[in-house]
Amino acid sequence: MKCLIINGSCHKGNTWRLTELVKEDLLALDATLEFDEIHLKDIDLPYCLGCSLCFRQGHTRCPHNNVVQGIIDKIDECDGLIFAAPTFNMHIPAVAKNLIDHLSFMLHRPRYFDKKALIISTTGAVGAKDATKYVCGTLIGLGFNRCFQLPISAISYNDYQPSEKHIRKCADMAKKFYNALKSEKLHSPSFSAVMTYNLFRGISRHYTPGYQYATYDGTYWDETGLVKTAYSPQVPLPFYKMFYGNLFYWIGKNISKRLVVTYK
Ligand SMILES: Cc1cc2nc3c(=O)[nH]c(=O)nc-3n(C[C@H](O)[C@H](O)[C@H](O)COP(=O)(O)O)c2cc1C
Structure with a gap:
């Protein structure tokens, strides 16, 4: 190791x-x-x-x-x-x-x-x-x-x-x-880790290629397939945390629709 x-x-x-x-x-x-x-x-x-x-x-x-x-x-x-x-x-x-x-x-x-x-x-x-x-x-x-x-x-x-x-x-x-x-045991992530992960997972949906302010975030979540899951599939995630994560995914997606991060 x-x-x-x-x-x-x-x-x-x-x-x-x-x-x-x-x-x-x-x-x-x-x-x-x-x-x-x-x-x-x-x-x-x-x-x-x-x-x-x-x-x-x-x-x-x-x-x-x-x-x-x-x-x-x-x-x-x-x-x-x-x-x-x-x-x-x-x-x-x-x-x-x-x-x-x-x-x-x-x-x-x-x-x-x-x-x-x-x-x-x-x-x-x-x-x-x-x-x-x-x-x-x-x-x-x-x-x-x-x-x-x-x-x-x-x-x-x-x-x-x-x-x-x-x-x-x-x-x-x-x-x-x-x-x-x-x-080598992987532990279920904390609520705050699940929340952060899913907020960024959701936000990334308005930064994929083709959007006015596309960023590499949009590409990363698709490229890795992580966009499909409420946490990395390597890590055990109980059902209630999956539900909680998907809620924050939805919140992230909706926030980023209204609050676009610009750049020049
Ligand atoms: C720039 C500086 C800032 C410090 N700030 C603090 C502090 O906020 N609180 C505290 O108790 N000690 C503070 N100290 C003391 C150090 O935290 C302490 O001596 C520590 O063990 C230093 O570790 P080091 O020898 O690995 O640098 C400070 C020391 C320096 C040099």
């Missing part, structure tokens, strides 16, 4: 120390686990320009796709993603947000239905829960099936020494994450 670690920081600080602990715990559970790392400070990803070409014409048209594609390929290849980012002003740092900006087109075109994630953040005192919750919400929107969160108060700027309690917390979280990967 492959794990990709994204270091969403410009240095290897407290958060990286904790991430290495989790990595050691995972390797103790299974020495055959393969790890790959992306350190965002090393990859020279320019700021998202906000050109919206990814939304409108597909992510391959992003002016930074020479860098972004490499990251997408690595996420595609992994079974589990570990996203580590410190808490800066109750949020993730700019370097991590910049990556999320470059991937946010996938909220319109979710794809990572068989993947699981673990989000790690350390904070001086407060805000780590907000940071991990934000990343988790985004990844669930991208289709991730499960998302574990490890927010920790380090009470230190650059000299975090994990306490026994934190060491145990890391080991517990590593075990949960590993078991989720090992089982």
Whole structure:
């Protein structure tokens, strides 16, 4: 099994120390686990320009796709993603947000239905829960099936020494994450994941080729066949969530009839 670690920081600080602990715990559970790392400070990803070409014409048209594609390929290849980012002003740092900006087109075109994630953040005192919750919400929107969160108060700027309690917390979280990967079991998505998926599924119907403001969203949902189902068919979906999803599909379709997103 492959794990990709994204270091969403410009240095290897407290958060990286904790991430290495989790990595050691995972390797103790299974020495055959393969790890790959992306350190965002090393990859020279320019700021998202906000050109919206990814939304409108597909992510391959992003002016930074020479860098972004490499990251997408690595996420595609992994079974589990570990996203580590410190808490800066109750949020993730700019370097991590910049990556999320470059991937946010996938909220319109979710794809990572068989993947699981673990989000790690350390904070001086407060805000780590907000940071991990934000990343988790985004990844669930991208289709991730499960998302574990490890927010920790380090009470230190650059000299975090994990306490026994934190060491145990890391080991517990590593075990949960590993078991989720090992089982390969896909869980029924949350109501909010079903709602987001279906709103975009519905909205996409007014952006298919031929519409005045066609976007790649319209093509994607047809091309993948996802337009036909209230969630990815890979993932179990109980009848009541299917009904709920189809309701939001209908709402999305009707909203986009009246609220057309324009571009020039
Ligand atoms: C720019 C900046 C912003 C920060 N914002 C917060 C904050 O909002 N709340 C807090 O409790 N600590 C804050 N801190 C402290 C860090 O969250 C804390 O030291 C964390 O463990 C740093 O992780 P790192 O060493 O991986 O960068 C901030 C530190 C920096 C440098």
